[in-house]
């Protein structure tokens with residue numbers, strides 16, 4: 001982290017960048033938040049640790065409109081989102097100085113809480129520099145410990161790899177975290193009966209409070225005017241235009257990002273209701289891979305997105321029934 | 325007296341492209357071929373005009389099955405519309421199957437303006453399939469637990 005701060009100070013001092021986009025400490029040990037830093041003094045609040053899961057690439061849409069360059073800290077998976085945004089002409093590559101930051105897996109406070117660890121006062125071992133495999137958590141009920149991997153975000157267990165697909169310089173070490181099959185859960189659901197499938201999704205989606213966090217955080221959801229914006233009430237984006245949108249929100253949104261979703265995992269991370277939104281996106285990714293050839297959105301700049309492309313030999317929709 | 329159970333009358337929506345399948349339906353009519361009255365045809369300029377939301381909306385409004393018909397691949401009036409539609413519908417149908425709407429309730433069939441017979445046969449077999457699957461109780465509201 002210190003290395004990152006020092007480098008940020010240098011770049012600010014020599015005028016390469018006008019600001020730094022990173023994370024600053026929050027009011028609790030586990031909620032650092034995205035922030036801009038414009039001076040060396042401001043960088044005192046800069047943090048980079050296991051709780052910096054937030055993908056900063058979408059902020060670059062706004063930062064691209066600002067004066068001067070922005071140094072943006074992107075983890076390996078975040079760089080896919082950034083690449084996809086360049087491809088969709090939503091960010092200006094020239095306005096970004098990309099610090100590809102190392103990553104040893106990001107933590108999910110909900111997973112830690114789910115282990116019955118409450119009343120957290122401080123957490124040790126969530127620093128990137130710390131080699132410890134265990135989190136030491138000081139709570140109001142005494143000290144608890146948890147294996148780092150057990151507190152990790154779902155997406156880190158199926159990490160795409162620790163390569164930055166785009167960067168100006170790389171800072172910090174990474175560590176392999178992948179220990180699960182990316183499509184494992186999707187396959188499990190596919191094998192259920194129609195009744196079981198529906199009741200599973202109904203019970204998950206029934207929890208949704210339509211806060212729109214999943215849409216707002218998504219780097220692929222960068223439409224200036226979204227179909228889910230109500231044109232009736234300027235002040236309240238949340239209000240649904242009609243009940244149809246309310247009911248089908250998740251499928252429509254997943255379809256809109258199909259072929260463009262990099263599987264960055266932000267939607268599932270931010271959902272306050274813990275809805276596994278990645279199961280929708282990944283189903284599309286799995287189908288695209290199987291039917292139209294492996295495709296990773298954001299891996300390159302010039303490939304055609306699967307839904308804006310076709311071949312004469314594409315499978316017929318009846319394949320859905322045949323695959324069983 | 326016990327209430328009699330209402331006979332199942334499926335609601336089936338067919339999106340037909342103006343240039344091929346709708347004309348195919350016309351031909352079926354003028355050739356005096358029959359297809360069940362349960363099928364409600366919606367004419368669209370091209371199969372590619374069928375936004376996935378149309379299909380979802382049909383299900384939300386209580387459709388028991390949705391079928392989309394267009395020109396044969398290679399014969400699209402706009403050259404390539406149906407190729408895009410083919411990918412889109414494949415992914416959408418697969419997603420619907422994934423959330424529990426049986427794949428038998430969705431179908432794509434390519435019917436040309438000269439294929440009145442195929443149109444009638446397709447609709448008959450699709451309706452039969454929907455009768456066998458019964459009422460679609462899902463997707464009225466994906467989010468509310470009954």
Ligand code: SF4
Nearest residue numbers: 218261263264265267
């Ligand atoms: S849909 Fe979710 S996983 Fe996909 S790009 Fe958006 S936030 Fe990331």
Ligand code: SF4
Nearest residue numbers: 221222223226227256
């Ligand atoms: S939900 Fe659809 S319309 Fe809205 S921002 Fe996302 S992709 Fe765009």
Ligand code: SF4
Nearest residue numbers: 208209211212214271
């Ligand atoms: S973040 Fe979760 S609760 Fe909020 S709208 Fe998305 S799915 Fe619903």
